Amino acid sequence: MSVVVRFAPSPTGYLHAGNARPALLNYLFARKMGGKFLLRLDDTDVSRGTPEFAAAIEHDLHWLGLEWDDMFRQSDRLAMYDEAAEKLKKSGRLYPCFESEAELAAKRDQRQKRGLAPIYDRAMLSLTQEQYERAIASGKTPYWRFKLSNTPVVWNDLVSGKREVKLTAISDPVLIRADGSPLYTFTSVVDDLDKGITHVIRGEDHITNTGVQIDIIAALGANPNRIGFAHVPLLTAGDGQKLSKRTDSISLRSLRNDGIEPGAIIAYLAALGSSADPQLLSLHDQSKIFDFKKFSASSARFDLTQLMALNRKLLHKLNFADVQSRLPTGATEAFWLAVRGNLDLLNEARGYWDVVAGTIVPPVIEGEGDYLRKALELLPAEPWNDSTWSDWTNALKAATDRRGKTLYMPLRLALTGEEHGPEMKPLLPLIGRVRVAQRLVIAAS
Numbered sequence: 001m002s003v004v005v006r007f008a009p010s011p012t013g014y015l016h017a018g019n020a021r022p023a024l025l026n027y028l029f030a031r032k033m034g035g036k037f038l039l040r041l042d043d044t045d046v047s048r049g050t051p052e053f054a055a056a057i058e059h060d061l062h063w064l065g066l067e068w069d070d071m072f073r074q075s076d077r078l079a080m081y082d083e084a085a086e087k088l089k090k091s092g093r094l095y096p097c098f099e100s101e102a103e104l105a106a107k108r109d110q111r112q113k114r115g116l117a118p119i120y121d122r123a124m125l126s127l128t129q130e131q132y133e134r135a136i137a138s139g140k141t142p143y144w145r146f147k148l149s150n151t152p153v154v155w156n157d158l159v160s161g162k163r164e165v166k167l168t169a170i171s172d173p174v175l176i177r178a179d180g181s182p183l184y185t186f187t188s189v190v191d192d193l194d195k196g197i198t199h200v201i202r203g204e205d206h207i208t209n210t211g212v213q214i215d216i217i218a219a220l221g222a223n224p225n226r227i228g229f230a231h232v233p234l235l236t237a238g239d240g241q242k243l244s245k246r247t248d249s250i251s252l253r254s255l256r257n258d259g260i261e262p263g264a265i266i267a268y269l270a271a272l273g274s275s276a277d278p279q280l281l282s283l284h285d286q287s288k289i290f291d292f293k294k295f296s297a298s299s300a301r302f303d304l305t306q307l308m309a310l311n312r313k314l315l316h317k318l319n320f321a322d323v324q325s326r327l328p329t330g331a332t333e334a335f336w337l338a339v340r341g342n343l344d345l346l347n348e349a350r351g352y353w354d355v356v357a358g359t360i361v362p363p364v365i366e367g368e369g370d371y372l373r374k375a376l377e378l379l380p381a382e383p384w385n386d387s388t389w390s391d392w393t394n395a396l397k398a399a400t401d402r403r404g405k406t407l408y409m410p411l412r413l414a415l416t417g418e419e420h421g422p423e424m425k426p427l428l429p430l431i432g433r434v435r436v437a438q439r440l441v442i443a444a445s
């Protein structure tokens with residue numbers, strides 16, 4: 001069996017850590033199995049979705065490197081949904097309803113007062129042809145509900161094992177709105193069947209949908225067992241709240257703007273909620289180690305500080321070629337190798353570039369004037385190389401009897417403007433004699 005999976009975002013917002021995770025897991029599973037990864041835009045709800053969000057989702061997926069094998073939009077497939085709906089109408093599984101929102105609310109209230117679950121009472125199932133025609137003649141337009149089976153739906157979830165949804169505890173879902181537009185619950189099934197989807201991988205919040213959708217699959221005459229379901233537990237924010245409440249701060253675009261690398265996000269999300277430690281690997285290697293069995297069935301905590309730690313680790317290993325285009329113009333490999341070990345975020349390289357190639361103004365270092373003038377006097381002539389720093393500081397040590405912090409700190413502060421930072425040995429030749437001399441003079445004044 002050749003695996004076909006899909007990531008199916010609704011273009012109603014930006015991708016964030018919570019919904020990028022199913023995208024990644026679908027992608028990794030497809031690549032591991034040598035299968036196909038499809039992108040489907042669930043855009044039939046025109047009141048909520050926008051083309052801008054759709055474009056942003058595509059952009060974010062490209063940025064993460066999750067290239068899809070094929071892409072389609074539900075809004076292009078309305079005829080297919082109509083056809084499938086006709087089939088369900090003919091078999092009596094899709095039935096017309098006319099109750100208004102207010103009527104439904106009143107019924108729910110009444111049921112609750114009687115101690116019954118506030119689910120739809122199926123009153124419209126007993127509508128006669130005559131009553132139906134009268135309603136139409138009076139200008140009403142029906143919406144359509146799916147008549148759920150009265151047996152529970154059971155499946156073996158690839159993440160959480162045996163799952164069961166009691167359909168009798170759920171209202172018959174509306175699949176077609178009064179304006180004729182189909183709802184996700186339905187369109188998703190039609191597409192999954194038509195595209196030969198073999199595995200549906202999505203969040204735990206879709207468990208009830210899965211129960212309903214398995215019932216719809218069977219009603220359309222297909223075998224529900226042809227699709228495997230995997231529901232990954234949801235992510236929570238640091239305080240245990242559902243992550244969806246915090247989507248702005250952890251949208252991929254804000255993480256990108258903050259300077260988080262896609263590789264760190266991939267490593268973090270691929271391991272989050274599983275027994276594995278995050279590993280900074282290529283997508284190809286991530287896919288090789290991907291395994292549903294590693295995922296736990298309980299929710300996982302999304303922790304920005306862990307993501308930052310991975311980002312740091314990743315930056316420290318990145319090659320110049322991987323970052324050159326994002327470094328300040330003129331930045332060299334020697335510069336990158338000198339500073340990468342000190343970066344939390346790539347953007348910070350800009351500050352160090354100012355140190356080596358710009359005109360930073362160091363502070364005047366109180367009480368160190370004589371020492372810094374001595375340092376200027378002993379500054380070696382160019383050309384400079386990796387041993388210049390030790391040649392210079394050894395000469396200063398001999399001349400002043402200083403050692404350790406008192407020897408090095410005033411120099412670092414004068415040359416970089418900071419007390420901490422990258423190793424001075426590779427930095428010194430990059431700053432060059434002219435800048436070093438100018439800074440020593442300023443700091444000594």
Ligand code: GLU
Pocket residue numbers: 007008009010042184188201202206
């Ligand atoms: N559009 C749905 C969502 O974003 C898709 C869920 C699914 O994978 O079926 O939640």
